[in-house]
Amino acid sequence: MTTSTLDLTGTAARAVHLSKVYGTGDTRVVALDDVSVDFATGQYTAIMGPSGSGKSTLMHCVAGLDDATGGSILIGDTDLTSLNDKALTRLRRDKIGFIFQSFNLLPTLTALENITLPMDIAGRKPDKEWLDTVIDTVGLRDRLGHKPTQLSGGQQQRVACARALASRPQIVFADEPTGNLDSRAGAEVLGFLRRSVREMGQTIVMVTHDPVAAAYADRVLFLADGRVVDEMAAPTAESVLERMKQFDGLGRRS
Template sequence: MPASSPAPPHADGPAPLPAGAAVARAVGATKVYGAGDTAVRALDDVTVAFPTSRFTAIMGPSGSGKSTLMHCVAGLDTLTAGEAYVGDVALGTLSDRQLTLLRRTQIGFVFQAFNLVPTLTVRENITLALDLAGREPDRDWLDALIATVGLGDRLHHRPAELSGGQQQRVAVARALASRPRIVFADEPTGNLDSHAGGEILGFMRRAVDELGQTVVMVTHDPLATGWTDSAIFLADGRVVDELDAPTPDTVLDRIKQLGEG
């Protein structure tokens, strides 16, 4: 990172992890919904790791367990068996209060719906989580985010005055504003056209490359996966393949092979 770049994520929180270390991981992750004849095994003994300063895609057909995996590693849902970690912290050992604090300080979230507050300005939406926590934003980090998101001239606008792509860029900036260890994005381009979706993917790519962020994205779109460093493929609750430096063509080929398998 250039000397003029802002400090890396979470500099005012837990100590930064070594390059290549797992920011978050799952070990033997199993998630079962229901019981008896109606039980559904959404995750089946999944072990994965998400390295620092990398952009990782989780892919798979509907019902493959990709969103369940993200929710469990992000502390939004609990595992039936196995363990999820953020840094060296085992999420299953935390109380509800501790888990809420960890999500607030170490994890950012971006969802398909933008979830912006319509009465707040762009700047107020970006700093919302920090404001609610009573924390002052790091000015250098915030300035770097605003520059990266490319909406410096829209900070006093409200969401209704923005395009869908601009609204989602604000949502991504909000996820990054607290300098989390990791950002989880669930189908972040699902409500956008291809041009706006490309803007969001480019923004997340720059956040990894220029700001040292770690991003994990659930997607079904091979074009979106082409922006990432690696892809994990799930089917029937299991990891069935992994691909480094994916391109849309290699992802489509891999999906075709899995379908024939």
């Protein structure tokens, strides 16, 4: 896969000596162990690793959805660990987009209403030109008046993607975004995410277990035992799968 020319002059998000520990004593589990990693502006990063490797915990901490035990997390130049709950909520609303495995659409709203919902809640009017660009890129112009039950799974996830991008966030986090989709619908969503990076300058961090999905990214980070153990640029499904074979069933490097 050919990697596009990217503007890597900025850092959209950064984790510095990040740790996350659950429990104490005999039940203590180290989910993240001194992780330091940058996510460059305008880059599509996939995070992979065996079950229990810490990949979802890393994304949740960097996205401000979970508290870190130690270290710091920066979105742009703002340290999340220094924010109170109200300021953190505002930062997530204004600078971060989220795409989840379950589409999280409101069934009573149309596709367009679901897309603009976060901005409506914040009392902000969408940038019409940007919104039109997102809608056309996601390919749902003729489905804007439809409610989620009138849309296919792939179309619903594309609505969720458009919702994440509509407010022009600094970074979008996607947690297994194709997990509930068939291969064709998944390819449509992944293709849209890649276009949003290459054509719209978006920054995306995606957790996935699927080597095919990871191959849409510009780079792949591999986690094991709560640490970043490898990184791959210009991944292919085959090269990612070969790397994943080096982990045993317990998530350790073999």
